[in-house]
Amino acid sequence: MKRHFDDELADLKQRILRMGAVVERQIRQALIALVDRDDLVANQVIQNDRQVNTMDVEIDELCLELLALHQPAARDLRFVTTAMKISTELERMSDLAENICERAIELNAEPQLKPYIDIPLMAERGIKMVSESLDAFVRGDSVLARQVLNEDDYIDDLNEQIFRELLSFMIENPQTISRAIRLSFISKYIERIADHATNVAELVVYMVEGKIIRHTIPT
């Protein structure tokens, strides 16, 4: 039976996808602002965060409406509640992209401390996790979602490595401390973005399999 409700669910899925695309771009642009030392791009990202916030609110409202008016059950219920949570995760990612840009603007005011190599590498992996977790959501693919979960360790290791490197800069020359701390913040922000991508992937596993795997130690 063709249901009117299916159109609304499809619309919800489209909105998550559009929001995901904007957030991915936000993260990419934030990295450009840092690596190219481009304040203009940084300010654009900060501006665009408002758009993401609006999308988050709209998705929330749509989900509440679907819950109230259609009282979905089973697969539909899991889809709507998952979409609601994914939208929050995406909104947080965009906030972190904004934070990266704030630090980038501060960094751009001083000479570059070192060539940025590991941070873009890490960001690239983080963006891949974001886009794969959203792919998994769209396709209802819990296998792909579980793959995303495995990638998080790599990011955590990179973050740790970057921190140690920056620490050695700071010990050698206290002049570098303010820049090094800002860079280590950026590294941490990227690591948090990857964590949010992990959350999205966990939500997708719940949506597809009905199993809550959050806060469980992976076997």
Place this chain on the structure above:
Amino acid sequence: MEIGQNSIEKSVSPAKTTNAKSLRLVVETRQTNPVKTFSDSQTTHSPLTDVPAKIVIRDMNFFYGTVQALKDVNMTVPANKVTAFIGPSGCGKSTLLRCLNRLNDLVDGTRIEGTILLDEENIYRPEVDATDLRTRVGMVFQKINPFPKTVWQNVAYGPQLQKIRKRAILDDIVETSLQRAGLWEEVKDRLHASALGLSGGQQQRLCIARALAVNPEVLLLDEPCSALDPISTGRIEELLHTLKERLTVVIVTHNMQQAARVSDLTGFFLLGELIEFDDTKKIFTNPGDSRTEDYVTGRFG
């Protein structure tokens, strides 16, 4: 009527005592391994493990003439829980409900196979008196059916049939039953007015009070709210939550949200088969069978 080895006739006439005896043997051998809890139940549909069984349905088949309405139904209804039967029209859920107090005995040309145990005793044994059974297993119907008598007479009717004559005792039963049905406050000043003057929702609760007056162990409800407004429906749903402390409730409903709200366990039926029987929470969030999923999400058909 033809009776197979495993079949139990709907009512055994004296002329067929030999058949009845052989039937009793079948019944007794089946009962050598009594079922107390879900865990030692042989049924495949036993979602809860630590709750004692009130009703155990085994290998049940049911026919209206040549039409098979129920196929190999196995299920264990736990005591002091609300169990809901859901499914599209004609799936057999009401038929099964009516088998639980042998109401189908009254329908010509029906045949039942298998066993239904109430507290480990087969209710289809020939020596079971259907009237006694229906005292233990009460029923409330979709069509609201108070007697055209006073409120008091409606509730006292059952106890009076049980030869209770003392006015004080009857008054007491009437008050308690009306209280348990959540109706006392609304009718205590009009006990001797006609029941037909009550609103639809009140009449349905009066029917529940009437069923409760004979102290049943099981209450069967067949679409009890389908003719009621949302507020009366809400009252009856709240009532079920309190009733299950004392008795076992089985409800048939077309309203899936109602099943989700009131029941602890839900059985989904399709074309006479029990497709899935599980914790209501599971049925409505993450059902195991795709047909259940299609039904509870409204994709069915």
